[in-house]
Structure formats: structure tokens, C-alpha cells
Amino acid sequence: MSQTQTWEKKEGNVGTLTITVPAEDFDKALDQAFNKVKKDIQVPGFRKGKIPRQMFEKRFGVESLYQDALDIVLPGAYSKAIDETGIKPVDQPSVDVKEIEKGKDLVLELEVTVEPEVELGEYKGLEGKEIDAEVSEDDVNEQIEALLGQYAELVVKEGEVAEGDVANIDFKGFVDGEAFEGGEMEGHDLEIGSGTFIPGFEDQLIGLKAGEEKDVEVTFPEEYQAEELQGKDATFKVKLNEVKEKEAKELTDEFVKEELEGFEGVETADEVKKQIEEDLKNFKEQERDYELRESLVVQAAENAKMEIPEAMVESEQQRMLQEYEQRLAQQGLNLELFEQISGQTKEDLLEQMKDDAFKRVRTGLTLQAIAQAENIEATEEDVDNELQKLADQFQMAKDDIKKVLGDLSVIENDIKNQKAIEFLVDNRKQ
Template sequence: MPSSVDRLSPTRVKLTVEVSFDDLKPSLDKAYREIAKSVNIPGFRKGKVPPMVIDQRFGRGAIIQEALNDALPKFYGEAVSENNLNPLAQPEVEVTKLEDGDLIEFTAEVDVRPEFDLPEFSTLTATVDPIEVTDEQIDTQLTALRQRFGSKSVVERAAATGDVVTIDLVASKDGESLPDATAEGLEYEIGTSGMLDGLDEAVTGLSAGESADFVSTLVGGAQKGEEADIHVTVTQVQEQELPELDDEFAQTASEFDTLDELRDDVAARLANAGRLDQAARARDAVLENLLEQLEIDLPENVISSEVDARKEQIQSQLDGAGIDLDDYLAETGEAEDAESFWAGVEKRSADAMKAQLVLDKTAEQTGVTVDQNDLTQHIFQRAQQEGTAPQQIIAHMQEHPHHIDEYMLEIRRGKALATIVEAATVTDSNGEQIDLARIQPDGSLGDPAAAEDVVLEGSVVESDDEGTGADDADSTENKA
């Protein structure tokens, strides 16, 4: 099956493919069989109508078109493989020649991965913050543990920091009550500053049955971000009784015999979490360093489609939350105005596609493979991240088989990134070199061979439904 390629631009080609009628015959025969089974023609049994009669009844051109529609994906795929192309979108196909009984010629214009050379990965560097576990962090964890084993009792006195109060809240603006900002029976721990600005000061010193008024900015509902008058009434005050922080508590709350052992365990867990966070930041930094060294032409059509999809998704999220973009930006400070915000979305879309192209080419050049065991591990990791059961993800994959290809692509890119990061030099800001390959799935240090699957292969970019875009984990779009 002869084929040729004309490069229209660094990111777009035109394939010209010739198909002989011998190659098309299986699809022609199939088209005749399908039509013969579906029509009733006097004098012929159903399914036994000769091709000549079908041609007379429906026209030879219609049969050829049906056969070509059936065979075109196969012919196109073979031509792509023969010419070592990497399509990034669906092709625009046109039949340019049809000589019945001899050959058919068609062209396919398609956006493809541009040519670029990868640098030596050993030249890549990245610097990340060192891991720090402070006494304050350990104390915070231990306080949370004490609260789990503590108790609360109702007291007849004024509320103080650390007490848990039950409150009723009524918000109003210009004298009119705001139903979305009214609630009863809320429990709140004084001093946590986790509800409304000014609430701590308002309820401190109040006893059950007493009220106070203050002004605060609403954090939810239709009036989110607006100032309102708040009337708060304390209906109950509870004193928290926390167990003493001693060896007896350590024995009750853990498998350890002493408080020192418990503190050491908490410190180790915080260090493990720090290593996992450090590894994630190192992966991002190494990839960013690599992308900065490359000038890659990106296909405008594909980027435009990806940007439009992202914009539609973000706008849908804003509309669903009842938030205007300008109000959202004013509250979060993500960007100065809508124009700069959307410009940022476009840049992140381009950066994500650039990363995908680099990882795909790395996977090809380094011979990355993905097997069933990789997919199984990925399913379990994804289930853990999403807080769901692996069986649910498997069931979803069975309902949507295309997700299997997406997961396999995601795994392949993760392995490619692992190859890049493993060759790079990563240090912390103190100048200490970090061996990411030693970090185990739980963040502890161990055998490099047992750790690299999870830590080095962490997903940075994921394929979208078409396999041409990227899911950018940027906080701006997630918050929207």
C-alpha cells in the first residue's frame, strides 16, 4: 500500500495513500454481505442477493463508499506506522482518486508531534526545600490525638479558648435576614478560627443563652465574599477534658510503651510525609528544568481545542457554584483580571501538552513498556488517592473501555518521567543530594529497587479523553 508524506508545517502533515481494489476486497465483500442480509428483493432469498443486483439497486458508488468507510481506519493506521508519524488529533480525510476495479487514493491531513531532540537527562538539576520536622508540628499531631481520646462536659460558665460551644448564627444585610447564612446547633471550638472572622472574639466570655453581634465576611452561599451583620447566640458551653500527655496515654493511644517512643513515631510519620511531598516537588522541578531547555512547536489546532475545553470546564464550575469570575479573582487573587486569568489557562495548557510530548518521546527512546501488573498497581494507587475501592475503578473501566488506554498512557508517561528524574541531580536548598529512588511508597527510606515504581513514577500529566490534552493539577483551575 504505497503512501507518501508532505510536511505542511512543523506540526502538520499530509498523507497520500493509494489503496488497490485487491486490498479493499475484504471490505467490499463485507458491504455486499451486510446489504444482502438487510434487503428483500423478489426472486432472491434473503442474504443471497448477488453483488450485481445490489449494484443495480443501490449503485456501485454507494457500495465502494461503504467499504471504504469500513477499511479507512486500517489503511490510515498502516500509513501512519509506515511513515513513523505521531498523530495528535483526528485526521481530515478526502478521497482524491477513485478508479473502480483499480485503485483508490485518499489524503489525510493531521496534526502530528513535531521533531525535537531530547537533552542528556544527566545534565538536569533541581533544588527543593529540605524536610523539616519541628516540635510544634509534633505537638499539633499529639494534640489532635489527645482530642480523639478526650471527652467533653457541659459547664455553667463563660466560654473560653479551647471550649466547644454550640451556637446559632443569623446573618443579615441592611436589616434583612440572609437565609443562606443562617444556621442552628453548630459546634465550634474557640480558637480554631475555622468558621468566620471575628467569631472567636464574639463568643469568648459568653455563657449559655447569651448573644453578641459582629460584622464579618461571608464564606459561602449566594452572598459569599460580602460583608454582613452576624448575630450569634451561645446555647451550650462544653469544656474539653484531654488526657495527660504521658506514658500512660502513649500506651492507650498507640502500640508504644512510652511518650518518647510515640513522639519519635509521630516525627517519623511527619518526615515520611515530607519526603513524599519533596519527591513530588522534585519531579515537577526536574520536568520544568527539562522543558525550559526545549523549543517545541505546538499544533495550534490541538492547543486551541484543549484551551476551549478547559475554559468551558472552568466556566461551568463557576456557574455551578454561582460565582462570577471577577468576584472569584478578587477573593482569591489568582490573577489581576479575567484577561490575565485566561492567558494563564492558555499557558498551562501549552505547558501540559509540551510535557506530554516530551514524556511520550522519552518513553519511545528508552523503550518504556507497560504490562498488566503496572495497570493493577495503578488502579490500587488511584483508588487510595480517590478514597474508593479498587473494584469501583475496575467496574468503571469495564463500562468505559477507553479508560484502559488512558490509564496505560498515564502509566507510560509516569515511567518515562521516572527515567528522567533518576538521571537528574536533585538537591535540597542546604546542598544535600536527595536519592529519590530510596523513598518507599509510605515515604520511608529503603531499597531503591522497591521504591522507584511509586515515588519516581508519580503522575505529573494525565491524558484527557481524546489522549491529546492534559489534566493540569494547577490550583487555580481546581479552586474554580
């Protein structure tokens, strides 16, 4: 006799999965459980771990093996039941043991939360958002100005502080007439307009001249990193030591040859302009394609109906948090240090991610439903091409990538989702 299972869908996304494990399979699990626990048992007349099975059951009862046997049987039985019934669980099930006895079939009832059924709305003939991808002369000049700004030199300026200048200052901060820790510095260079100081601080320096002093009145933000200063009014006694302004470079052939970096194979100012124009065009075209695809996906998801289980949203929040931690690591930070700097906890971040997590889940389910409705598949060639891209990206052999990934279903699902998006694009309102 082999294992049997039945699935009964109930209200919402929850159902009952009943699994019947044959008696011989459960008895084998009992044998494994006994061999596991006997190693630590010592009784008079027998060496440790050598107690006979019959004596064990007489002394401790066969029931003492049931939980270990259940732990041995359940993972495989549950996995097989999922495959046989075709359900897609999204959370750990709750298990109710209905019948458990040596020599008899094991009967389990599991309450399982599964992926919701998606009722697709309108997804063909949608009107996508199309943005202008044209590159103007002003666009090119703006990029050139920003590029030259990276090479600008600071020179001492006579006259008043203005937006964009760098002010060298001494300052000391007071709250309620008392100086506070960390509020004093000498010879600090502050770029006016950079937003690096407390809101309102930099603006009040505009118009000062070197050698002048001023009391700057500000209010610390309610979410300031130092709790004792949150929301407090403060006075900073500031002395302006020196003012420097940025002296921009000019885009000349000489500048391109002698100073400009990051533009391989170019030697003239005209060639730089041409490359900037081409880069801008490529960027705007990518931005246009992204906006078009995103707008169509959002519309299709909003038109679909589904009841999303909270467990799916929570799982997505955890994935988003892992992504965020990876980005922090690239900056040399970790979550603990981020919490100290920002004053935000992991729970705060998860709550902030909740809406986006919900949208991600809804989008994923919608694309999955579209792929199913349109018989969209990930071919072997598609998967092979994706594996090759990963191999090239990480400079590994393709077979090694496959070994690392193990289950290729994630790649297959991603390919189907991308094909579903292409379907939306190809079938949009023209």
C-alpha cells in the first residue's frame, strides 16, 4: 500500500490536506526513532545504547517514539502530498495527528495556506505610459556642466557666501543655554546647499563675509539620531573663516586629453559631447521601456482579483529586508549600525516595506496567471541562455552555476514572468 492524500479547499486560501501513511512506513520510522534514542539510554545489565527494543517498549512505552517517528515521516510525506495534489503552500502548515498507533496507518490532517486563485481582469489592449525619449541640447549641456563640476577647483572668494560656495566655519551649539556634546567644531568646510547640516542652518550663512560671526537658530528634527536633541531648539554660534567658490573647467580639447577620465577612445570636446548624447539617448530609451512595461504590469495587476495571504506579504518583506542588507553591506554597513545611525529598527523597516511587498506579490501572481492563461513557457534554450548570462556575470562555469542554484524553478519562473511582460507590451493599445 502506498501513501494517499486528499485536498479539500475551504474558505479563502486555506484548506485541509489529509495524508494517510501506510502502517509499514510508519513502523519503519518507529524503528529509526528507536535506533536514534537508544544511543543515550543505559539500563542495568546492558551497555549504554544496547537496550533491546522489547524491553524499551515495556519500560518506556512505544508511544515515547511517536514524536520522533512523526518527525522522520512528515517531511517526505508532506512533500509527496504537495506534488500529488499540485497545491502551492505559502506558509508552514499546522499539523493535527488524527490516528497514530504502531502497526496501523498514520493519519494526519494539515491546515495549509496556499497561493490564491487569480481572476484576471483586462490585460490585453492596455494603454501603456509612453514617455519622451528625445535628447535635447539642454539635456546634453546639463550633463556636460555636471561632468565639469566634478573637476571644478575651489578658490578663495572675496565677498558674501552664496549658494554652492564652500564656507569654512567654526561653530558651537547650545540647547537651553548649555553646550551639548558633538556640537562644536573648528575649521569645518560646509558646502552651502548640500543639505548636510540641520535644516535651516546652511541658508542662514548666505550673505556672510569672511571674519563675520552669527548666531544661527535651528530646530533639531523630531527623528534626529541623538534622542536627547530630538525636536529641541538650538543656537549655534558661528564664525565664518573663509569662503571658497567652485571655479568650473571648460570643455576643451586640451582638457579632454590632459584631465578628463572615463571616456576611452575620445580626444576632442566634440567627441565627448557626441558620447554624452549617445549615452543619454540609451538611458532615456531604457527609461522609456521601463516606464512602459511597469505601467502595463501595474494596470494588469490592479485589474486582477485575488485574496493575498498575509504570509506571502511577510515572506516578501523578509526578502526585501535581505536585499536592503546586501545594499548596506556594499556601503560597508550592516543593519545594526544602520539602526544606530538612523534610529530606525528592523521592525520599522519591515513596516515601511509592507505596501511595496504587497504590490510585488500581487504583480508576481498576476504575471504568473497571465503566463498560465497564454500558455507561456520557459524553454530549455531560455533557461540555458539565462544560466550562461549568470556564468558570464560571475565568471563561473555554467555547470557550476547549475550546481549552486540546484533548483532551477526560480529561473524558470523569472523567464515566464519576463515573457508575460513582453506579451503585455506586444498586445497593448497602439
